[in-house]
Amino acid sequence: xxxxxxxxxxxxxxxxxxxxxxxxxxxxxxxxxxxxxxxxxxxxxxxxxxxxxxxxxxxxxxxxxxxxxxxxxxxxxxxxxxxxxxxxxxxxxxxxxxxxxxxxxxxxxxxxx
Amino acid sequence: xxxxxxxxxxxxxxxxxxxxxxxxxxxxxxxxxxxxxxxxxxxxxxxxxxxxxxxxxxxxxxxxxxxxxxxxxxxxxxxxxxxxxxxxxxxxxxxxxxxxxxxxxxxxxxxxxxxx
Numbered sequence: 001x002x003x004x005x006x007x008x009x010x011x012x013x014x015x016x017x018x019x020x021x022x023x024x025x026x027x028x029x030x031x032x033x034x035x036x037x038x039x040x041x042x043x044x045x046x047x048x049x050x051x052x053x054x055x056x057x058x059x060x061x062x063x064x065x066x067x068x069x070x071x072x073x074x075x076x077x078x079x080x081x082x083x084x085x086x087x088x089x090x091x092x093x094x095x096x097x098x099x100x101x102x103x104x105x106x107x108x109x110x111x112x113x
Numbered sequence: 114x115x116x117x118x119x120x121x122x123x124x125x126x127x128x129x130x131x132x133x134x135x136x137x138x139x140x141x142x143x144x145x146x147x148x149x150x151x152x153x154x155x156x157x158x159x160x161x162x163x164x165x166x167x168x169x170x171x172x173x174x175x176x177x178x179x180x181x182x183x184x185x186x187x188x189x190x191x192x193x194x195x196x197x198x199x200x201x202x203x204x205x206x207x208x209x210x211x212x213x214x215x216x217x218x219x220x221x222x223x224x225x226x227x228x229x
Contacts, residue, residue: 031215040122042204042219058216090158094215100146100208102217104158 002026006091006105013081013112021076021108023091031094032074033058033102034066036087043090049074081112115140115207119220126195127228133180134190134223136205144210147181147188148217152202161203164188192225200227 007022025032030051035043035058045058049068063085065077078085088109092102116139126132138147149161164172164181171179176196180189192199205220 033216035219040221042117042221043217044219045216048216088156092158092217099163100148100210100215101160101163102158107156 004091004093004103004105006089006108008108009106010109011111013078013110015082015112017081018077018079019081019110020078021089021091021110023074023076023105024072025074025091025093025103026072027093027095027103028071029093029095029103030071032068033092033094034064034074034076035090035092036060037090037107038087046076046089078110081110083112086110086112115142115209115218117205117207117218117220119205119223121223122221123224123226125226125228128197129194131191131193132195132225134192134203134205134225136188136190136220138186138188138205138207140186140207140209142209146208146210147179148206148208149177149179149190150204150206150219151199152204152222153198153200158204162190195227197227197229199225201225 004025033048034046037043047066049055052071067075088107091105094102118137145166147164151159151161162174176193178191202222204222207218
């Protein structure tokens with residue numbers, strides 16, 4: 001049981017390049033999330049998706065786009081990467097309000113030069 | 114909007130001792146969950162303990178317990194008989210309940226080091 005799988009685990013980009021972080025879950029959860037983690041700032045929500053076909057902005061959406069391809073997959077795209085987007089990115093899923101627990105992927109470290 | 118504050122950026126304690134991590138939050142909601150997540154050096158986020166706001170009884174999970182003070186909006190984590198494997202970042206988090214709106218808001222974290 002893989003749970004939540006993120007790819008790639010590490011990536012180095014040059015300013016202005018684009019890339020997509022992929023997330024897939026096999027937990028049959030409706031809700032999926034993208035967070036970024038920066039030193040001293042905890043985890044901040046970029047975008048989330050309450051169900052297939054719906055997405056909403058979180059706290060720090062600027063510079064990102066998302067796509068909920070189906071129930072299993074939720075991708076995060078950086079169209080024109082900036083050094084300020086250097087961070088560790090986490091995908092997470094949740095079954096909803098019954099327990100509230102989020103299940104996280106292992107994280108993706110992105111460096112923008 | 115909800116905010117979560119962890120005022121202790123770093124803490125350290127001797128192995129086998131007890132340590133308490135502080136967390137306060139601000140919300141106008143009445144129905145919510147509170148969580149403590151642990152992030153060891155492996156970077157994996159691991160749920161430590163969960164508290165439902167409507168429950169007066171404090172949650173416990175083995176060596177981990179919370180002191181939930183709803184009126185004071187305080188949610189501290191106590192780790193008893195601390196072990197080397199408890200060394201990690203600890204994040205307090207808040208979730209407002211609502212179908213399709215379960216977003217987790219995190220504090221900035223406390224880095225806990227257990228000293229052998």
